[in-house]
Amino acid sequence: MEYKYWEHFFRIHIYTGIKYVYLVQVTFCKGSIPNRIVLFLGPFFLVQLELKALELEDYWFCSKVIVTDPEGRQWLFPCYQWLSPKKKTILREHLRQCDCVRCVSCRWSVYDSEIPHIVQVDSASGLPYEVRFSFTKEKEFQHLLLRASDHRHHNRRCLYCLLFPEYIKKHWMNDTFFGYQFLNGLNPMMIKRCSKLPNNFPVTNDMVKSALPKESSLEKEMEKGNIFLCDYSRLGGIVGNVIDGIQQYLAAPLCLLFSNPQGKLLPIAIQLKQKPEAQNPIFLPTDSKHDWLLAKLFVRNAEFNEHELNFHLLRTHLLAEVFTMATLRALPSVHPLFKLLFPHIRYTLQINIMGRKLLMSAEGIFSMSCAIGLKGMITLMRRATASLTYSSLCLPDNIKERGLENIPHYYYRDDGLKLWNIIHKFVNGVVAHYYTDRDVQEDSELQTWLTEIVEHGIPKSFHTVAELVKFVTMLIFTVSAQHAAVNNGQFDFGAWMPNFPSTMKAPPPTTKGQATADSILAALPDVKHTLKYPFGYYPEELFVEAVPLQKMEQFRQDLKALEGEIEARNKNLELPYDYLNPKNVDNSVDL
CATH class of the missing domain: 2.60.60 (Lipoxygenase-1)
Incomplete structure (x- = not known):
């Protein structure tokens, strides 16, 4: 022309x-x-x-x-x-430095000074066009919301859509399934090994000896690494919400679990408040079935709050927003990190803007349907942000810190570590092609990117290629695999409301022997208060060099191999764990 x-x-x-x-x-x-x-x-x-x-x-x-x-x-x-x-x-x-190519239209805003910062945009129309949903994607998202409101949910695993709700209806009261969910349910992040009981959880050997092998004791099982703890102390002191003029309640439980010789994880003691006292009994499997079930329901409600607000919203969506803002503001489109990260962040800002209106507004879900309410939500998220560490976002480090290297049947750990290693291999291949340790230190755009993340999200610094590779691996894992692990099972485990109650209409019991079937039913929420691109696919031709293109192809092959490995294992499981199957992991948090 x-x-x-x-x-x-x-x-x-x-x-x-x-x-x-x-x-x-x-x-x-x-x-x-x-x-x-x-x-x-x-x-x-x-x-x-x-x-x-x-x-x-x-x-x-x-x-x-x-x-x-x-x-x-x-x-x-x-x-x-x-x-x-x-x-x-x-x-x-x-890679010639050039400040003029950054996205100055993306500005930071503060939702709350003690939680990660967000984009200064109230609606999708204020976002740059290149990070907005396409017309097709926006209509798809609206369709998903419509289906969710009708108690159905987008789920690509059609067989499991039928399997999970029916299975949970039959097993939600069983101790075995209750324990299983701490490992492979919606929130595999709370459980940790217990080598010494907390001072505020005075469980004695006599209380739990019937749940332990003969000739053993609580102390011996702790030494063997078979005792585990879930502590919901971040919920302590939060006053329940008022919904439709009715006071709602929540607890801050401590739950002790035992991994038995058969490889089953079983609850053996539950205390519903943090402070031990006469009006705060320790509930046991040997109590009446109604007392024990009610105690477990309050734990499941605590799980709802920790899962939705800490491990799902804060540790995937809000961190993804920080990563996205830093990338758009600090890195030009030619930068190798921009090319590597863009498929994992592209629609993050819009999904989060829509999510804030759906979840965190005065008319949103947490205000209208959850015991924790908006005020309690902010309190919990502040506490969760204060406990957020870089190592807790790096799966290999997190597994070690929680002492979960050897607990059996922990498929989240097994699949997650394999995915982490595949991502790390891919990131290392790409980053090492462009960087030496000196390059990492002297790349002003890279350091600006990191500074943005530190100032608005999580504290961390790096000076070597190895440190950069680990950080980028953490970022990609967080917005893809980790999000899949805590997001994709929401319908599976939450469709049957008693298994995942968003609120409780009765206060935690202060004595034993009072719970009945009717009182449990009265404590549960009303019915009205219940509630992409695949991983490894890079649609834009951002890289042109042979080395990163070859690393992408190897990345896809490694993911395909893991997919086959997981599917072969699942054939032998009563309840398949498929959330970290690469074919069920999206590139980002946009679904």
């Missing part, structure tokens, strides 16, 4: 030296203007696109710019963003 024809649409400026004839190919979405132009330009180091105002449409989506010299050599300038007459878009082909 002639250059004058293109001048009606936009200007291309290539910063050059000596003049040569170059063929510039600009790829737009289907149905747009022709995509080739001959320019008389010379050696260059960046491209500036400036869209002219049009009468019909003011925005054009540009995928990439390819420049070919007379010898046939090509340079790729990834774009993958909407061009607007209101701004100039500058693209770089290599």
Whole structure:
């Protein structure tokens, strides 16, 4: 095409030296203007696109710019963003520092000073076009919300959609299934090994000896590593919400569990409040079945709050928002980290904006349907943020810190560690191609990116390639695999409300022997108060070099191999664990 024809649409400026004839190919979405132009330009180091105002449409989506010299050599300038007459878009082909390419339209805001910061946008229309949902994706999300409101949920595992609710209806009261969920249910993150009882949980050997092997004791089982604890102290002191004029209640339990010789994890003692006293009895499996069941229901309600607000909302969605903001603000599109991370962050801001309205507003779910309410939600999230550490986000470190290396049938650990290693191998292959330790320290854009994350999310610093690889592995694992682990089973484990109650309409019992079937039913919530791209797929051609492209292909092959391994194991399980099967893991938190 002639250059004058293109001048009606936009200007291309290539910063050059000596003049040569170059063929510039600009790829737009289907149905747009022709995509080739001959320019008389010379050696260059960046491209500036400036869209002219049009009468019909003011925005054009540009995928990439390819420049070919007379010898046939090509340079790729990834774009993958909407061009607007209101701004100039500058693209770089290599790592020359250039402050002008950052996304200054993404600004930080503070939802609460003691939790991770968020984007300063109230609706999706305020986001840059390139990080908004497409029309198709937005309609899909709205369809999912409609289905969820009708007590159905998006779930690709159709067989399991039928299996889980029926299984849970039959087994939700069983101690074996109650214990199983701490390992492979919605929230495999609370349980930790107990080598010494907390001072505020005075369980004696006489209380639990009937649950332990003969000739053994609580002390001996703790020494063997068979005793585990779930402590919900972050819920302590939070006053329940008032819903429809009715006071709601929640507890801050301590739950002791025993991994028996048969490999079953069983609850052996539950205390519903943090302070030991006469009005705070320790409930045991030997108590009446109604007392024991009511105690377990309060634990499951505590699980609801910790899962939804700490391990799902805070530790995946809100951290993903920090990672996204830092990436958009600090890294230009040509930066190798931007190319590596963009598929994992692209729609994070919009899903979180929509989620805040759905969950965290005055008319949202936590205000209208949950015992914790908005005020309690903020209190819990502040406490959870204060306990957030970098090592707790790194699965290998987290497993060691919680002492869970050897507990049997912990499929979240087994599958998660394999996924972590596959991601780490891929990230190391890409990052090591571009960086030495000195490069990490001297890359000002990289250090700015990290500073943004530290100031608005989690504390961490790094100076070597190995530290950078681990950090990026943590980031990708958090927004993909970890999110899948705590998100994809919400229908499976929560569709049967007594297994995952969002609120309790009666206070925690202060004495034993008072619970009945009717009192348990009265304590449960009313019915009205109950409630992508696949992993390894990179749709945009952001990388052009042979090494990262080869690493991507190997990454996909490793994920496929793990998929087969998990499916083979699941054939022999009564209740398959499929949440970290790579085919069920999305690239990001946008579903």
